[in-house]
Amino acid sequence: MNAALFAQAVVIALAVAWAAWFAFRRLLPKTYRRLLSHAVAAFDRPSAPRWLREYARRAQPTSTSGGSCGDGCSTCGGCAAAAKPTVEAQPLVFRPRAPK
Amino acid sequence: MRLSELKKGASAVVREVEDAHAADPIARRLRELGFVGGEPVRVVASGPVGGDPLLVQIGYTRFALRRAEAARVLVDGGVA
């Protein structure tokens, strides 16, 4: 195998791996976060070196941003903006009105 | 007379909002929107089919009300 073909194999492997990771992250965000947090937690143990633990802690996924849009339809004005919604959407509970 | 009976362009003064049934949420909301005794109202426009909904001016605000909702509002002094 000559150098050009080897380079080609490496580039394609990287591109496909990136695409698979990206699609997985966007299409199954919850599963992605769960797996990532398990994987990262494995490094954050007392016997691990300090730099590794520090890194693991930083790689720990943070909580989701409220609306997971952008991964489906092109246009979600509300979610794409800068202010970060911090609470997951709550299921709605209808309470009867208080009598006046 | 009821608000729903007013002609387009007619003005009147609200007497009260009637509950269509017990604990009527629509009547309650109408009162919150300002349909209380003594407020002048005016029918500004009505929908293209069957004159429904009505556009009612109350104070500085315009509300679109369906006829069934407007029928809850009793008014005085309007010209039918």
Place this chain on the structure above:
Amino acid sequence: MNALVESPRIALVGNPNSGKTALFNRLTGSQQKVANYAGVTVERKEGRFVAPSGRTLRLLDLPGAYSLDAASPDEAITRDICEGRYPGEPAPDLIVCVADATNLRLHLRFVLEVKRLGRPMVLALNMMDAARKRGIRIDVAALSDALGVPVVETIAVQRGGAAALVEHLDRSVAAVATAPSLPDSGDAAVEADLHAQVRAALAAAVTMPRATSTVDDALDRIVLHPIGGLAILAAVMFLIFQAVFSWAAPLQDAVGAGVGAAGAWIGGLLESMPLLHSLVTDGIFAGLGTVLEFLPQILILFLFILMLEESGYLPRAAFLLDRLMFKAGLTGRSFIPLLSSFACAIPGIMATRSIQDPRDRLTTILVAPLMTCSARLPVYTLLIGAFIPRQTVLGLFNLQGVVLFTLYFAGIVSALAVAWVIKRLRRDRSEHALLMELPSYRLPNPRDVAIGLWERAKIFLRRVTGIILALTVLLWFLSSFPAPPEGATLPPIDYSLAGRIGRWMEHVFAPIGFNWQICIALIPGLAAREVAVSSLATVYAMSAVGEDAIAAELGTAIAAQWSLATALSLLAWYVFAPQCMSTLAVIRRETNSWRNVGVAAGYLFALAYLASFVTYQIARALT
């Protein structure tokens, strides 16, 4: 982090369409969506800003409410936060009650209601510029005395328009830490008629030359005219679709030419690496380039949507069409969520939180995906461009624009029909309230529209370089491997995994005229509808035999290989198909039920298959 949690929390509350979100954007520098109608904000949004004293303040933007006696899910959020009952969130340290200075009679009632909570608060008189223009004079000191609440003036849409508010917040938040400012006056009038108090306050502090603006009166006379109004509405809709086709064509050609040239140049550099060459030209350039060509059209569509939203015309359109919605069993409140769904079903479904009745809300959620979202535009325009001749009908209309209008119209009609069926199935006899406020007209601010379009373009490009790129690479991979055996005569895609899946799916979709290439494109299209277009481009680029075919554009390729019946059938499919996983996910989230997701996906799929089947069979019989 701790400092952040302890920094004072300020909540923006007020009547719908009083400009809370505009004020929020002004203070925090964020770009939350604003528009000129009630109920744009349905969620609690949080931001922060640094006051001149250096203190960080946390700001909550809450959905508008007419009353704390909440009648809809979005109002319930506002009520719960103000009363300190929102899960995981204490009551705000300070409430900023925002009121439209041109609409004080309505808005002050809510201010007084909030005041009864007895929390520290300040009244922000917003839209002071509009009030001055209309000759409304407000004596701020007298109003503050009459209400027993500090009052500041703001102009949220103007730079520096919130300076007075920031200064006040900075001072009063410091006061909060020591002693609660402004204890409730405590007189018995608290329980007395709020409206009487409002009237008294207005009499004491406000002079208003006339109740409404003359411009509003004049415009409403024309726009809400029973016949003229409907004609204007039809003309506006028609103009939009004509413009999407006619204005975009030159821009689209330019983008296409640019992408083609870049692809040819880069492809030339990769001659020595055949597989990588295929990935770059057949995959990335064919796929992404084809989608990118639709950016001009999407921007033109949004130019109109943004201008209509800002102008205040949308609630008028809802007024005109209310009778139709009523017949279909929808509430007038469904109009805005359904209209938002033309941009994307996801914000549309979220906007249903302003609907009071849970059953009305569910119906609206179920039919929202039938509104043609902007992600379908590339699919529609690709097929229309390839199969419908660019000719003029009736001496005025572009036939392609007419077909596009028909497709949008088909979505609307079927949404009404489905809503009607749901109403029948439920034997629903309940009352559907309208109670919709029509806002004052406003001239769209060119700068805001430009920012809105820029945001749109960014979102689109982020998708093209993100999820669409990723899926295109994956599709290319699946269409290339396993590699063809020695001495293969067909293009490699025929031996690949994707090719086999496509051929297997073809059995199911043959009755509606879909070939295996379309079947392949349907799968990645689930992640995002535009991906169906990029996938088709990739699949066709890879199926092309011989060097000369590679350069062919997707439009030319399908025009040569598909029958008209197949094209029409695919168009019909896209009117209905539940081809968007995110929409299904948001239905799950908003209704908290997998059953509703199943119902939505099931009926949409059945309708899509049926419509395509009928279209295909009829078209084939006729051609």
